[in-house]
Every structure is written in structure tokens, then in C-alpha cells.
Amino acid sequence: MSSPVPHWQHPEFRRGARDMVGIALGIGAWGLVTGMAMVKSGLGLPLSLMMSMLVxxxxxxxxxxxxxxxxxxIWVVWATAICVNLRFVIFSAGWRPYFGHLPRRQRLVLSYFTADLNYVCFMRRFPEPRPEEGQLPYFWGGVAVNWTAWHVLSITGIFLADVIPSQWGLGFAGVLALLGLTGSLLSDKATWVAAVVAGCASVAAxxxxxxxxxxxxxxxxxxxxxxMDHAKxxxxGRTTGGAP
Structure with missing residues (x-):
């Protein structure tokens, strides 16, 4: 549903930005660590900048x-990246009732800017899966903060990778930031069980x-x-007397 005013002037834009401000600190910390890791892994400045902006x-x-x-x-690299990002398939399915009516080109643009915490904040703000006034401005308000926080700190880490000592323990700070972000996504029993299983499997393998x-x-x-979803x-189906 289109807004009568530009997205950035809509009240929901400001609300979306405010909802992301507190989260942006953790996102920025993780971006800083990621930027440093890219350079220290041997990618070099140009490839690190390109990877940060495109991926x-x-x-x-x-x-x-x-x-x-x-x-x-290369197939192992691609397979790993795809598996790590499989959650965005679920996010896309969740966003479909809200943005499915938009033109494909616009949906492709939205898909680049989507992120984990944007999804969480959006679903809390609009729990009913239907298009409503203010959804796009809210989305872009959160994106403006999230995208900026990530890239400003990621690019800072890229340029300062050879200056910031590893002894500062930023890698551990990044892990803590990621754990904090992950914890905010564990909203029900199913996600907790999946997280525990993933942790155990990762350690075992x-x-x-x-x-x-x-x-x-x-x-x-x-x-x-x-x-768990099929079991639910x-x-x-058995409770309502219908077919499962």
C-alpha cells in the first residue's frame, strides 16, 4: 500500500529507525570484526570492500x-555461504504477505537490504500478515540504521585492520555481539531447540x-x-478433527 508522502518523511520511517538504534551497536561491533577479518585473511583492500558492499x-x-x-x-565456499543464509528463505516467506504485491524489481531491491534484526523488528511492529499503511517507510527506516551501522564499522575495520592490535580482543567482542543478536531471535521453543541442536552438531563435527x-x-x-513444524x-490437525 503506497504512502502519500515520501518514505523518509513518514512517521513510521522514524519509528523504524528508532527501533533499530539500540540494536545497531551490536551490529556495528560485528561489522568491525568482519571487516578486520576480511583483510587479515588475505583478501586485500579492494576485494574486502567489494565483498562488504555486495555480500x-x-x-x-x-x-x-x-x-x-x-x-x-569454490563449490564448498558457495555451499557454505548458501547454507548459512538459508534463513533468508524463511524471512522471504514471512515477508511475502506484506510485500508480495509489489513489482518484482522493487522486491529485488528490498531483498538486498533485508537482515535478521530488521525482520524481527518488522514482525513485532506489524504482526498481522497483510499490507498496511506505513510498512514500507518502517522497513526503510530500520534499513537506514542497520545498513549504515554495518557498513560504516565494516569499512572502518577494513581500513584499520593493520592498525588495531589483535590483542584488543575484538574477535571475542564480535562473538559476544553475535550471541546477543542470536539470542534476540530465539523467541519460541522451536527456535531454541534448533539452536541447541545446531550448537551440539557443530561441536560434534x-x-x-x-x-x-x-x-x-x-x-x-x-x-x-x-x-517440529510438521509435528505441530x-x-x-488431530486437535481440530481435520486431516493433518
Missing amino acids: FAGSAQLAALPLIAAGAP YAMPLKLNIVIAIAAAVAVGVM QALA
Whole structure:
């Protein structure tokens, strides 16, 4: 549903930006660590800048970097990045009732800017899955803060990678930031179970070469999530007396 005023002048734009301000500190910290990691892994300045701007997915970047540094086959790098980003397929399905009516070109633009915490904030603001006034301005308000926080700190980390000492422990700070972001996504029993299964699978398969334990952990979490979803639907069908 189109807004009668430009998105940036709509009250929902400001609300979306405000909802992301507190989260942006953790996002920025993780962006700083990711920017430093890209340079320290040997990508160099130009490729690091290009990867930061084009990929715009910190978890996929950090999963792919050790594989690139180790000279892993390109299919392993791509498979790992795709598995790490499988959650965006779920996000896209969740956003479809809100933005499915928009032209394809506009939806492609939106898809580049989508992020985990944008999704969480948006769903809290608009819990009913239908188009409403103010949804696009709210989306762009959150994106303006999220995208800026990530890239400003990521590019800062790229340029200062050789200046900031590793002894500062920014890698550990980045891990803490990611844990904080992950914790905010654990909103129900299913997500908690999937997270625990992923953690256990990752530790159990830690000895796998080329960081393939990450792929195994994601596959295990997705499998458990699908099983729990089917079980929930079957239970609901039996409760209502309908077919599962």
C-alpha cells in the first residue's frame, strides 16, 4: 500500500529507525570484526570492500573467509555461504504477505537490504500478515540504521585492520555481539531447540575439514525445525478433527 508522502518523511520511517538504534551497536561491533577479518585473511583492500558492499551478510562472510584462506574448492565456499543464509528463505516467506504485491524489481531491491534484526523488528511492529499503511517507510527506516551501522564499522575495520592490535580482543567482542543478536531471535521453543541442536552438531563435527561442521550444524537445525513444524501441524490437525 503506497504512502502519500515520501518514505523518509513518514512517521513510521522514524519509528523504524528508532527501533533499530539500540540494536545497531551490536551490529556495528560485528561489522568491525568482519571487516578486520576480511583483510587479515588475505583478501586485500579492494576485494574486502567489494565483498562488504555486495555480500552484505556477515555470518556468510565469516563462514566463507577461512575456506577462501585455506584454498577450499569454490563449490564448498558457495555451499557454505548458501547454507548459512538459508534463513533468508524463511524471512522471504514471512515477508511475502506484506510485500508480495509489489513489482518484482522493487522486491529485488528490498531483498538486498533485508537482515535478521530488521525482520524481527518488522514482525513485532506489524504482526498481522497483510499490507498496511506505513510498512514500507518502517522497513526503510530500520534499513537506514542497520545498513549504515554495518557498513560504516565494516569499512572502518577494513581500513584499520593493520592498525588495531589483535590483542584488543575484538574477535571475542564480535562473538559476544553475535550471541546477543542470536539470542534476540530465539523467541519460541522451536527456535531454541534448533539452536541447541545446531550448537551440539557443530561441536560434534568440529574435526571436519574446511569448516564443514558449520554446514552440518545448519543442516541439522533445519531438519529439526522442519520435523517440529510438521509435528505441530499434525497435532493441530488431530486437535481440530481435520486431516493433518
